[in-house]
Amino acid sequence: MDIVRGLAALWVFFYHSKQIFAQSSPLLYELAKYGHLGVPMFFVISGYVIAYSAESSLSKNASPKDFLKKRFLRIYPTFWASIIVVILMPYAIEFIAMFKSGTYIQPISLLSKMSSIEWLYFVSLTKVFFSNGSNVQEQFNAINSVYWSLAIEFQFYLLVYLALHFKKHFKKILLIVTGASFLNQVLGIELSGGLFIHYWQMFACGLALAYLHKGNIYFQKIVTKHTLIISSLLNIIILISLITYIDFNLTISNFSFAVIFVLMLWIVAPFEDALVQLKRGRITKYFLELFLILGAMSYSVYLLHAKLYQIPEMFVRQIIEPSNIAYGILTIVLTIVLCAPFYYFIERSFMSKNYSKIHKNIIS
Numbered sequence: 001m002d003i004v005r006g007l008a009a010l011w012v013f014f015y016h017s018k019q020i021f022a023q024s025s026p027l028l029y030e031l032a033k034y035g036h037l038g039v040p041m042f043f044v045i046s047g048y049v050i051a052y053s054a055e056s057s058l059s060k061n062a063s064p065k066d067f068l069k070k071r072f073l074r075i076y077p078t079f080w081a082s083i084i085v086v087i088l089m090p091y092a093i094e095f096i097a098m099f100k101s102g103t104y105i106q107p108i109s110l111l112s113k114m115s116s117i118e119w120l121y122f123v124s125l126t127k128v129f130f131s132n133g134s135n136v137q138e139q140f141n142a143i144n145s146v147y148w149s150l151a152i153e154f155q156f157y158l159l160v161y162l163a164l165h166f167k168k169h170f171k172k173i174l175l176i177v178t179g180a181s182f183l184n185q186v187l188g189i190e191l192s193g194g195l196f197i198h199y200w201q202m203f204a205c206g207l208a209l210a211y212l213h214k215g216n217i218y219f220q221k222i223v224t225k226h227t228l229i230i231s232s233l234l235n236i237i238i239l240i241s242l243i244t245y246i247d248f249n250l251t252i253s254n255f256s257f258a259v260i261f262v263l264m265l266w267i268v269a270p271f272e273d274a275l276v277q278l279k280r281g282r283i284t285k286y287f288l289e290l291f292l293i294l295g296a297m298s299y300s301v302y303l304l305h306a307k308l309y310q311i312p313e314m315f316v317r318q319i320i321e322p323s324n325i326a327y328g329i330l331t332i333v334l335t336i337v338l339c340a341p342f343y344y345f346i347e348r349s350f351m352s353k354n355y356s357k358i359h360k361n362i363i364s
Contacts, residue, residue: 002295003288004265005045009298009305012038012146013332016306020313020328028328039149040202040254042302044261046153047206054160054170055214064164071157077350079150080123082303085342086144087111089307096314113142125151128194136194146306148194155196156203171211178204202258209262219267234267294336300343301336309335 014021014028015035021028057067090107098104114122121127127139128151140147163173181200184191191197212218223230294301312334320327 001045001048002298003291004041004295005298006291006293006295008038008041008045009294009301010038010332011035011041012302013305013309013335016146017309017328017332020309020322020331021325023323024325024328028325037252037254037257040258041261042149043153043156043199043202044206044209044258044265046156047203047208048210049206050157050160050203051207051210051214054164057164058167058170064161067164068157068161071154071161073350075150075154075157078299078347079125079147079303081342081346082300083123083143085304086307089310093310093314096311110143122147125154128152129192131193134193134198139194144303144307146302151194152196152199156200159196174204174207178207199254201255205255205258205262209265212266297336297339297343297347300339300347304339304342305335308338311335312338 011032012035014032015038018029018032018035021032053070054067056062057064087110090110094105094107111119118127121130122140122143125147128136128148131137131139136151137145137148159177160174163170166173177197177200181197181204184197185201196203309331313331316327316331316334320330
């Protein structure tokens with residue numbers, strides 16, 4: 001899942017910085033235009049991971065409060081720290097620009113973009129409930145547009161937390177909420193665009209995949225012969241279908257993409273053993289480890305990329321023309337490198353011991 005999480009973060013990054021490929025690579029630019037679909041990927045992965053986390057809590061008869069505490073620490077402190085970085089970004093950009101222009105221009109403080117009460121709603125992620133219609137992102141655009149998804153994510157955690165109180169009926173509650181989300185879509189009930197119910201179906205896809213795996217219902221168990229060949233062919237067909245959609249500029253709903261993504265994850269499971277074999281090769285090992293590291297850092301990269309990439313771009317612009325594909329690639333690589341200290345010193349500080357141990361094994 002860490003590799004997939006890394007790919008999702010990278011795709012979202014491409015989406016927010018797609019203009020850096022406008023001149024150099026029409027193909028990457030077109031692919032980047034669909035990078036918003038990385039968010040449904042994150043929701044699916046979250047549904048999958050949280051299902052296992054919740055079931056672990058139930059099996060240990062742990063308090064639901066412990067579950068919520070871990071999820072709170074996973075989201076909020078790193079989110080708050082990223083706000084500080086984002087607020088300081090305009091000053092850092094102007095300071096760097098001063099060495100070329102010779103003049104320091106005082107930027108407009110992002111703190112002035114909202115009133116005190118609006119900032120309170122913002123840092124608590126409740127500002128999402130003030131959105132008009134389905135454009136929940138608009139409530140966060142003034143500071144950092146990616147923050148909207150954190151609000152939806154934490155609402156998902158809250159629902160799971162509440163469901164954990166009912167223990168034996170935990171799965172039933174998840175099924176009822178899933179049914180309610182589909183009913184809401186059919187009936188078109190007017191609810192705040194910032195409510196989790198509009199996005200629940202994507203989390204439900206991840207939950208479904210987790211319970212398929214927990215029930216030992218794997219693709220290779222059903223297709224017992226020529227599993228890798230059939231799995232490869234099916235994934236190629238799915239990818240060709242997606243590319244056709246993109247090529248004809250057709251739109252695909254977040255839920256439809258989530259279903260396709262889950263299907264691919266279920267089908268691709270037989271390749272896990274193949275990946276283990278690849279890690280034994282020197283070149284393939286380093287290539288896979290790069291994506292594992294990106295996956296481990298994905299939350300930090302997701303929070304900072306949309307604003308932070310402007311700094312590396314300022315330096316890359318001095319040595320590479322925008323018409324060269326290396327301009328965009330180097331900008332992205334350097335941005336990820338800049339996110340590393342934030343991950344090491346901020347994000348990892350608030351991980352649970354088990355989760356932190358897993359991440360250390362990935363990074364080391």
